[in-house]
Amino acid sequence: MRSGSVLNYLREVTAKHKAGYLVLIDPDRSSIADCVRLAQQAEEAGTNAILLGGSFLTVDLHPVAKTLQNETRLPLILFPGDSMHLSPHADAILYLSLISGRNPNFLIGEQVKAAPWIQRYGIEAIPTGYMLIDGGCQTSVGFMSRTTPIPRDKYDIAWVHALTAEYLGMQLIYLEAGSGARLPVPNGMIETVRKHASLPIIVGGGIKTPAIAAEKVKAGADFIVTGTVIENSVSPSLIKEFAEAIHGES
Ligand code: 1GP
Numbered sequence: 001m002r003s004g005s006v007l008n009y010l011r012e013v014t015a016k017h018k019a020g021y022l023v024l025i026d027p028d029r030s031s032i033a034d035c036v037r038l039a040q041q042a043e044e045a046g047t048n049a050i051l052l053g054g055s056f057l058t059v060d061l062h063p064v065a066k067t068l069q070n071e072t073r074l075p076l077i078l079f080p081g082d083s084m085h086l087s088p089h090a091d092a093i094l095y096l097s098l099i100s101g102r103n104p105n106f107l108i109g110e111q112v113k114a115a116p117w118i119q120r121y122g123i124e125a126i127p128t129g130y131m132l133i134d135g136g137c138q139t140s141v142g143f144m145s146r147t148t149p150i151p152r153d154k155y156d157i158a159w160v161h162a163l164t165a166e167y168l169g170m171q172l173i174y175l176e177a178g179s180g181a182r183l184p185v186p187n188g189m190i191e192t193v194r195k196h197a198s199l200p201i202i203v204g205g206g207i208k209t210p211a212i213a214a215e216k217v218k219a220g221a222d223f224i225v226t227g228t229v230i231e232n233s234v235s236p237s238l239i240k241e242f243a244e245a246i247h248g249e250s
Contacts (some may be wrong), residue, residue, distance in 0.1 A: 005048070006075050006092035007126050007171055010223070013048045014200060018248030019217040021047045022238065023206065024079060024227030026054035026179070027234035028062040035064055035075030038230065039072040045239035046247070051225060052090065053079035054179065055140035078123070080168055081144060082106075083113035095125040096174070099161050100101030100132050102149025128172040129165025129199075131158065133185045135206050139178025141188045152183070155192040162197040173197060175221075184198035184212060186217040210238075210245035 023042040025035050029176035039050050050072065052065060065087040069076055078093040086093070095118070096125045098106035106147060118125050134142060134149040142149055150157050175185045175193065181182045184206040193201060201215045203227030224246045230239055244250035 004079060006124050009075060009152060010126075010172075010200070014222045017246070019221055020223045021049050021213075021243050021246040022049050022077070022202070022204075022223055023224050023230060024051040024053075024179070025068070026203075027052065027059050027230070028054050028057060028063060028225060029231055030066050030088050032064050036067055036071045039074065040069050041236060042055040042230075043072045043074050045241065046243045048223075049075040049077055051079040051094070051197070051227075052079050052148070053085050053204075054143045055081040057081065057085050057217070061085060061087045062089060068148070078128075080110075080114070081141070082109040083117075086114060086121065086201065087115050088123065090121075090123050092124035093118060094128045094130075094172070094174070096128050096130040096234065097170070098132065098145055098147060099129045099165055100150050100157075101145055102176060103145055103147050106145045122192055128174050128202075129162065129170045130174045131161055131165075133158065133175055133177050133189065133205075135177030135181025135185075136183035137181060139181055141176065141178050149178075152186055152189070154221050155189050159196040160191050162193045162199070162201075166197050166199050166242045171199065172202055173199045174202040174204070178203060183207030184208075184216065186191050187215055190216060190221055191218035195210045210241045210250070214241055214245040214250075217248070227243060 200222040203221040
């Protein structure tokens with residue numbers, strides 16, 4: 001368990017590197033042993049934090065989170081699909097509001113259900129404006145949230161939502177193409193959001209190579225998330241290649 005604010009830690013990461021690298025571990029897709037292996041590889045490769053979660057959950061989160069906290073020193077940040085995805089064995093939670101959608105349950109309903117548990121567990125809530133962008137295919141988050149993603153060419157819709165998140169007092173913006181998306185968030189959309197909003201921008205979904213990650217950083221992303229490509233990789237050096245590209249060291 002880390003001491004101090006995870007949000008402050010993330011701000012320090014962006015001051016030190018071109019952008020930060022967050023590795024997503026989905027406990028539904030990997031055994032606890034594989035989650036630990038991924039987390040340890042991520043730590044060794046110099047990534048900055050672990051996101052734990054996914055659109056739905058069919059396993060018990062507590063043992064996975066507890067084991068990850070014991071086995072790695074990286075901050076463990078919950079990335080919940082809904083209010084059931086909580087555990088005391090985490091440093092923080094991305095307290096997501098799916099602001100690109102108009103489903104009140106994912107705008108405020110799940111957050112209300114989660115709030116007393118977050119307080120009871122004593123984990124840091126990081127208010128995050130979560131925006132779903134069309135990734136060229138139907139994704140789990142789109143299906144589960146029953147929301148329509150922002151069209152890929154509607155940069156104006158994206159930046160206005162990002163600015164709204166900022167005015168509502170959120171601390172991060174997450175531009176999400178969806179896990180396993182065919183296409184990542186367009187560079188032009190990231191550039192436009194960067195121009196209009198000053199919050200740190202997380203970009204994830206469908207980022208398949210270090211070169212693509214570097215493009216997103218160049219466009220203005222402050223954090224890059226990868227999940228699928230690392231889960232599926234057989235190359236132990238791939239996380240390091242991503243980390244170097246994202247940090248601006250390659
Ligand atoms: C999903 O943004 C993350 O929420 C990561 O997506 O699994 O496609 O890397 P991928």
